Amino acid sequence: xxxxxxxxxxxxxxxxxxxxxxxxxxxxxxxxxxxxxxxxxxxxxxxxxxxxxxxxxxxxxxxxxxxxxxxxxxxxxxxxxxxxxxxxxxxxxxxxxxxxxxxxxxxxxxxxxxxxxxxxxxxxxxxxxxxx
Amino acid sequence: xxxxxxxxxxxxxxxxxxxxxxxxxxxxxxxxxxxxxxxxxxxxxxxxxxxxxxxxxxxxxxxxxxxxxxxxxxxxxxxxxxxxxxxxxxxxxxxxxxxxxxxxxxxxxxxxxxxxxxxxxxxxxxxxxxxxxxxxx
Numbered sequence: 001x002x003x004x005x006x007x008x009x010x011x012x013x014x015x016x017x018x019x020x021x022x023x024x025x026x027x028x029x030x031x032x033x034x035x036x037x038x039x040x041x042x043x044x045x046x047x048x049x050x051x052x053x054x055x056x057x058x059x060x061x062x063x064x065x066x067x068x069x070x071x072x073x074x075x076x077x078x079x080x081x082x083x084x085x086x087x088x089x090x091x092x093x094x095x096x097x098x099x100x101x102x103x104x105x106x107x108x109x110x111x112x113x114x115x116x117x118x119x120x121x122x123x124x125x126x127x128x129x130x131x132x
Numbered sequence: 133x134x135x136x137x138x139x140x141x142x143x144x145x146x147x148x149x150x151x152x153x154x155x156x157x158x159x160x161x162x163x164x165x166x167x168x169x170x171x172x173x174x175x176x177x178x179x180x181x182x183x184x185x186x187x188x189x190x191x192x193x194x195x196x197x198x199x200x201x202x203x204x205x206x207x208x209x210x211x212x213x214x215x216x217x218x219x220x221x222x223x224x225x226x227x228x229x230x231x232x233x234x235x236x237x238x239x240x241x242x243x244x245x246x247x248x249x250x251x252x253x254x255x256x257x258x259x260x261x262x263x264x265x266x267x268x269x
Contacts, residue, residue, distance in 0.1 A: 020153065022146040053171065054153060056178040057236040085171035093175060093240035094226055
């Protein structure tokens with residue numbers, strides 16, 4: 001079965017969606033992510049959707065679900081890289097993703113996550129060391 | 133209104149949706165539709181095709197390039213032979229769903245296109261027609 005890879009980076013999980021999502025794939029991702037949060041005790045989840053050209057109500061709901069579920073599991077979620085056309089469409093569709101934190105790119109998303117978990121000493125090297 | 137090109141695509145499983153979306157993108161690009169309008173059209177189509185799969189047990193989609201007053205547009209028709217919609221007014225309301233979804237599918241899709249027509253007969257099926265004009269706001 002097709003799956004979207006989840007990478008562990010220090011205390012965070014990183015997901016880059018690079019394929020067109022269909023419903024089952026999105027549901028599998030939701031499931032895999034929550035299991036990974038529990039298994040790795042991740043403090044943050046970063047989802048990069050810069051390559052995603054369509055986010056409809058189902059996909060939007062999945063993003064919202066991931067954010068609420070991770071929150072219950074004590075992890076923050078940030079969605080980054082949304083294309084402008086996707087943002088315009090989502091709001092017109094009636095979906096504001098109010099419960100989901102967003103940032104413009106991966107870098108800013110990471111920064112936001114670090115602030116969220118109160119890890120204010122943003123020592124990049126330290127982060128990569130623990131990742132290796 | 134004249135029909136410039138038409139084709140049919142059968143939707144029976146979720147993976148068909150990806151192909152369907154790509155084909156709409158090709159048609160919309162062909163008539164020079166802007167990226168934002170393309171995104172709106174494909175998102176609306178994505179909502180409707182999901183309804184067709186989930187409630188109508190799949191069906192047939194017609195993809196057409198049409199033209200009115202020499203302005204081109206993409207017309208999509210979704211035909212299923214599912215149970216139909218009992219109360220269309222209710223189904224078009226934001227937040228109403230008989231399933232477990234957000235209830236944004238139908239009303240949201242309507243907001244994203246220029247023309248929207250829904251016909252349904254309980255027990256016979258549902259037909260939804262949408263048009264997004266090249267420069268339609």
